[in-house]
Amino acid sequence: MPTAFVHTCLRVLDPDASLRFYELLGFERRGRLNFDTAHNLYLGLPGGPDVLELTVNDGRTDPYDLGDGYNHMAIVVDDLDHTVARLEEAGHLPERAPYHPGGNEQLPRICFYADPDGYRIELIDRRFDTPQDPDR
Structure with missing residues (x-):
């Protein structure tokens, strides 16, 4: 195990x-x-x-093929707005502005970035427990 x-x-x-x-x-x-x-x-x-x-x-000089299986890695940050500002100051732009997933304000805001090789990184605006919805 x-x-x-x-x-x-x-x-x-x-x-x-x-x-x-x-x-x-x-x-x-x-x-x-x-x-x-x-x-x-x-x-x-x-x-x-x-x-x-x-x-x-x-x-290696050719970019890596990320395929369609990888989606993202998630990281909790203590202040999403500050982190976004620091990244933007360094020239990294988010996919879109921070938002509550699904419009659910009970969930923390998130924001997605691509690293220099195109790997997606999800930033989460505070620690939270993974939701536990019932099976569909």
């Missing part, structure tokens, strides 16, 4: 651009692991374990 979720791996073309983006979201650089034809950069949030692995394949 699994005992812990370790990390998500994203393949990136420009590690510096990716690091700048994820650092704007509060991630910290934690380590690097070198291989013959690639290297991994590990990141985590303050006080937590390494949860994000950025893989850089040497010599």
